[in-house]
Amino acid sequence: xxxxVLSVRDGRLSVLxxxxxxxxxxxxxxxPCGGVEPTQRLREAITAHLARKVDVxxxxxxxxxxxxxxxxxxxxxxxxxxxxxxxxxxxxQPELPADTAWYxxxxxxxxxxxxxxxxxxxxxxxRAKLSYTNIGFALAPREFTISELRDLIGAALGYELGATxxxxxxxxxxxxxxxxxxxxxGQSGGRPATVxxxxxxxxxxxxxxxxxxxxx
Amino acid sequence: xxxxVLSVRDGRLSVLxxxxxxxxxxxxxxxPCGGVEPTQRLREAITAHLARKVDVxxxxxxxxxxxxxxxxxxxxxxxxxxxxxxxxxxxxQPELPADTAWYxxxxxxxxxxxxxxxxxxxxxxxRAKLSYTNIGFALAPREFTISELRDLIGAALGYELGATxxxxxxxxxxxxxxxxxxxxxGQSGGRPATVxxxxxxxxxxxxxxxxxxxxx
DNA sequence: ACAAAAGTGTTTCCTCTACACCCATGT
DNA sequence: ACATGGGTGTAGAGGAAACACTTTTGT
Numbered sequence: 001x002x003x004x005v006l007s008v009r010d011g012r013l014s015v016l017x018x019x020x021x022x023x024x025x026x027x028x029x030x031x032p033c034g035g036v037e038p039t040q041r042l043r044e045a046i047t048a049h050l051a052r053k054v055d056v057x058x059x060x061x062x063x064x065x066x067x068x069x070x071x072x073x074x075x076x077x078x079x080x081x082x083x084x085x086x087x088x089x090x091x092x093q094p095e096l097p098a099d100t101a102w103y104x105x106x107x108x109x110x111x112x113x114x115x116x117x118x119x120x121x122x123x124x125x126x127r128a129k130l131s132y133t134n135i136g137f138a139l140a141p142r143e144f145t146i147s148e149l150r151d152l153i154g155a156a157l158g159y160e161l162g163a164t165x166x167x168x169x170x171x172x173x174x175x176x177x178x179x180x181x182x183x184x185x186g187q188s189g190g191r192p193a194t195v196x197x198x199x200x201x202x203x204x205x206x207x208x209x210x211x212x213x214x215x216x
Numbered sequence: 217x218x219x220x221v222l223s224v225r226d227g228r229l230s231v232l233x234x235x236x237x238x239x240x241x242x243x244x245x246x247x248p249c250g251g252v253e254p255t256q257r258l259r260e261a262i263t264a265h266l267a268r269k270v271d272v273x274x275x276x277x278x279x280x281x282x283x284x285x286x287x288x289x290x291x292x293x294x295x296x297x298x299x300x301x302x303x304x305x306x307x308x309q310p311e312l313p314a315d316t317a318w319y320x321x322x323x324x325x326x327x328x329x330x331x332x333x334x335x336x337x338x339x340x341x342x343r344a345k346l347s348y349t350n351i352g353f354a355l356a357p358r359e360f361t362i363s364e365l366r367d368l369i370g371a372a373l374g375y376e377l378g379a380t381x382x383x384x385x386x387x388x389x390x391x392x393x394x395x396x397x398x399x400x401x402g403q404s405g406g407r408p409a410t411v412x413x414x415x416x417x418x419x420x421x422x423x424x425x426x427x428x429x430x431x432x
Numbered sequence: 433a434c435a436a437a438a439g440t441g442t443t444t445c446c447t448c449t450a451c452a453c454c455c456a457t458g459t
Numbered sequence: 460a461c462a463t464g465g466g467t468g469t470a471g472a473g474g475a476a477a478c479a480c481t482t483t484t485g486t
Contacts, residue, residue, distance in 0.1 A: 208344075407464060
């Protein structure tokens, strides 16, 4: 059981890593991982572990990625590892222990075991779902301006995107709604921005069939 | 470890079920399932089990679905079950043992354990991927006419679709190619149909980003 | 007044759909 | 000849991207 917790930190998509205290791979960075009790479901094991070990309690979205079964994943014994993707909103600041840190996914240290594969898979899943679901809600604060959202989603995707079309796509699909409030401009002026929120804060597929749609 | 093997049989999307010989759920239909040896990878365990128990050796595509961890899945003990989706081309006719049969997914018998959830998940995954990948290759014979393909994909999706647009979408995306050959018309005449094949016989994403594409 | 940031109008492109029409075969 | 099934031409709807232009603020 293993968690890839992603969040945008300082404008970069980052993953939560934990420095191993024991062998194997002592001193190397690894994903938060642990065993599952016979009375626990996988999801409970993940949330309990994150709350206890790294003090992360505000995971806005948690979904299963895959189960890896390579024989020599762990040099000690054969371990089946089920990976989860967790997302933390950018405004949440968990109190991280000293042996835990956020690392930008495009500038990772050497990781223990085969953990970089899990990180790649998690980032791929997030990027794909940004396009056809409302998963952005789990990266963003409850309320935000379009430029804040543009920066968040741009960081997650790994490339810049325009605020104009982002607004139009997300409003046309009713993924985000204006709250009615407006934000105060920054020091350098500029027109005050409309404050938006996500219409739903649970995963919803917003673009279910690209083609081969059912007849109407 | 558990396999949802799907195929189009007699024009209907069907799942391979196996009649349990022992308790629990003796006599009920269940998905092919079994344990995993410590020296086996999950994928190997699935393929070996399918070959040995139900004599299905020609699975054109096999992918992992999810791992279920409900405590009381199995009334005997706590079992983690990793499900796989397998697809068999419509022209392959495995020699099924007497206790094994294809059942249309829209007309299932009562199933053992929570197996109907796995079947639902598998069908959902297949239907979604038909829209944005070339996964149809795993349902179709190596060569086929457009109307054969239309019937296959229509059966998998659960609704009728038009041959015209199917052709255009799949050729525009270079998912299928004409072989150059033409088929003989049936008894009732009609223009001979062009014979097509899938350009690739491995899973490829053909429509990666619906929106929020990277700049060019 | 000017710079900066947000938002709108408009055009263009592209994909998918719909439907009429044409083509090649069997009886 | 005509029924049957396959293929093509063409027009239209809709979503998304690009970009110029307008609005609203701070200094």
